[in-house]
Amino acid sequence: MLRLEGIEAGYGAVQVLRGLSFAVEPGEVLCLMGRNGVGKTTALRAIMGQVPVSAGAILVDGVAVQDLAAHDVPKEGIGYVPQGRRLFGDLTVAENIEIGLMTRGRDARVREKVLTIFPRLRERLGQISRTLSGGEQQMLAIARALCLEPKVLLLDEPTEGLQPSMIALIRDTVVALKETGVATILVEQRVDAALSVADRIAFISGGQVAETVDTGGMTEQSPQFAAYVGV
Amino acid sequence: MSLGSIFLLALLEGLVSASVLALTASGLSLVFGIMRVVNVAHGEFFMLGAVIAWFVSHWVGGPPAVAFVLALGVAPLVVGGIAALADTLVLKRLNYEPEATIVATIGLLYILQQGALSLFGPNALPVPAPFDLRLQLIGFGYSGYKLAVIAAAVVILLSLWLILTHTRIGLVMRATQIDRNTARAFGINVDRVYAMVFAMGAGLAAIAAVLIVPIQQAHYLMGADPLLLSFSVVIIGGLGSLRGTVVAALLIGMVDQVIPIFLPVVLPDYGAYFTPTLAKILATLVVALVLVFRPQGLFGKRHA
Numbered sequence: 001m002l003r004l005e006g007i008e009a010g011y012g013a014v015q016v017l018r019g020l021s022f023a024v025e026p027g028e029v030l031c032l033m034g035r036n037g038v039g040k041t042t043a044l045r046a047i048m049g050q051v052p053v054s055a056g057a058i059l060v061d062g063v064a065v066q067d068l069a070a071h072d073v074p075k076e077g078i079g080y081v082p083q084g085r086r087l088f089g090d091l092t093v094a095e096n097i098e099i100g101l102m103t104r105g106r107d108a109r110v111r112e113k114v115l116t117i118f119p120r121l122r123e124r125l126g127q128i129s130r131t132l133s134g135g136e137q138q139m140l141a142i143a144r145a146l147c148l149e150p151k152v153l154l155l156d157e158p159t160e161g162l163q164p165s166m167i168a169l170i171r172d173t174v175v176a177l178k179e180t181g182v183a184t185i186l187v188e189q190r191v192d193a194a195l196s197v198a199d200r201i202a203f204i205s206g207g208q209v210a211e212t213v214d215t216g217g218m219t220e221q222s223p224q225f226a227a228y229v230g231v
Numbered sequence: 232m233s234l235g236s237i238f239l240l241a242l243l244e245g246l247v248s249a250s251v252l253a254l255t256a257s258g259l260s261l262v263f264g265i266m267r268v269v270n271v272a273h274g275e276f277f278m279l280g281a282v283i284a285w286f287v288s289h290w291v292g293g294p295p296a297v298a299f300v301l302a303l304g305v306a307p308l309v310v311g312g313i314a315a316l317a318d319t320l321v322l323k324r325l326n327y328e329p330e331a332t333i334v335a336t337i338g339l340l341y342i343l344q345q346g347a348l349s350l351f352g353p354n355a356l357p358v359p360a361p362f363d364l365r366l367q368l369i370g371f372g373y374s375g376y377k378l379a380v381i382a383a384a385v386v387i388l389l390s391l392w393l394i395l396t397h398t399r400i401g402l403v404m405r406a407t408q409i410d411r412n413t414a415r416a417f418g419i420n421v422d423r424v425y426a427m428v429f430a431m432g433a434g435l436a437a438i439a440a441v442l443i444v445p446i447q448q449a450h451y452l453m454g455a456d457p458l459l460l461s462f463s464v465v466i467i468g469g470l471g472s473l474r475g476t477v478v479a480a481l482l483i484g485m486v487d488q489v490i491p492i493f494l495p496v497v498l499p500d501y502g503a504y505f506t507p508t509l510a511k512i513l514a515t516l517v518v519a520l521v522l523v524f525r526p527q528g529l530f531g532k533r534h535a
């Protein structure tokens with residue numbers, strides 16, 4: 001579904017990704033873990049065409065997207081939930097959702113579907129999104145990405161700064177999407193959250209995937225967490 | 232003329248200036264608000280609008296009203312086209328770096344000004360008003376055309392507001408203004424939005440000029456005043472705030488007309504001091520005060 005092959009990318013002279021490769025299939029959740037500043041966000045931004053890729057390939061269903069203009073990447077069916085949410089803060093909840101729907105020309109049917117997942121947003125359609133609570137903002141960021149009916153969903157630390165009940169809600173949402181066949185890439189710092197939703201974890205170090213492990217055989221004490229995340 | 236009549240006259244003249252200024256300044260404000268580009272060439276887009284109005288009325292002939300309506304359509308299209316071209320060929324290549332775009336638009340200012348001089352010559356070019364109607368108000372006759380200018384400005388500004396707040400394209404523009412990278416992640420072609428916004432900003436200046444040119448005449452150096460006044464309006468009103476732009480334009484338009492027309496009548500002993508120059512000095516003073524005490528403008532939001 002989504003495959004990265006030997007991606008090199010960075011900011012100006014600073015190279016962050018040095019041959020990053022991984023793949024995620026429909027109905028699978030791949031978690032990216034690694035220390036702060038290792039380049040997890042950069043990897044997602046490279047997929048979205050927001051960071052120039054100097055080498056390697058990014059394939060969505062076999063279609064190379066690494067040379068597309070940034071605004072054409074989401075049209076391939078990639079929904080992005082950026083770190084820190086990046087809502088259009090001065091716009092209302094309804095307007096943020098409208099922008100999500102416009103991306104791939106989706107209509108009221110998809111809007112209904114998304115608002116059914118997040119009924120709290122339906123009650124707040126007219127509210128300026130900047131004034132939502134942190135949890136509601138995260139719901140809106142996910143809702144906005146789901147408005148694309150994405151084949152691939154990129155989630156960058158969606159549970160950052162949220163209380164347990166909200167984290168559980170987001171986990172349930174990710175699990176439900178997985179069952180509908182969405183391929184998900186989840187950046188997550190919390191070991192328990194990663195283990196509870198991910199099928200595999202790719203540990204990033206030195207701009208590459210150092211090790212990929214099936215979560216089936218892992219516990220919170222697995223040595224990779226200490227080695228690559230430092231917890 | 233009674234004091235009341237003179238005041239009404241000053242008020243109407245102020246409204247005419249304010250209308251044209253609000254249109255011009257809203258273009259500047261739109262471009263800065265969405266693209267973060269300080270367009271020093273904005274006054275030249277105004278000048279081009281006026282010159283094109285002359286060109287159309289000169290070459291089309293026929294009744295002035297036909298040429299005028301034609302100019303009202305042609306001028307913003309041509310000027311907007313030139314602006315979109317300047318955006319794609321110059322500003323985009325500079326990556327919209329703030330300092331670089333200021334220098335580039337200064338260059339554009341001279342290119343457009345000298346271009347107009349070469350094509351249309353150094354003389355003031357008169358354009359006839361589309362209709363000639365004098366209305367008898369209390370104690371004085373007043374140009375019906377000037378009232379039409381006020382009405383036209385109100386309609387255009389309302390339309391602009393409706394476009395920004397109630398249409399998809401307006402939503403796309405506002406999203407781009409807030410966060411252009413995230414806008415791209417939702418399929419918004421930011422380059423195209425920028426070209427369109429720059430064209431719209433220039434088009435607003437051009438329309439303003441077409442409206443005023445039957446009162447003021449077209450001239451290749453006429454862009455300086457509207458540029459300075461627009462900057463004043465935009466600083467007082469707050470960059471990117473349409474409401475602030477309109478309020479500040481009213482303020483400056485009024486100061487500009489009420490001082491030289493009305494005050495000399497009320498205080499005849501000091502009449503010599505109440506010149507348009509004093510009005511400009513006062514307007515500049517207000518700008519300076521706003522910059523010191525409320526740099527985000529009266530209606531602007533504080534930006535991080």
Ligand SMILES: Nc1ncnc2c1ncn2[C@@H]1O[C@H](COP(=O)(O)OP(=O)(O)OP(=O)(O)O)[C@@H](O)[C@H]1O
Pocket residue numbers: 011014016034035036037038039040041042043083
């Ligand atoms: N716009 C930028 N310009 C220059 N350097 C940047 C930029 N954004 C990120 N970097 C650098 O790139 C490296 C990787 O950053 P990135 O945000 O991808 O890390 P991360 O793994 O997502 O970290 P975190 O866990 O803190 O979110 C860091 O060293 C960071 O300082």
Ligand SMILES: [Mg+2]
Pocket residue numbers: 040041042083156
């Ligand atoms: Mg990050």
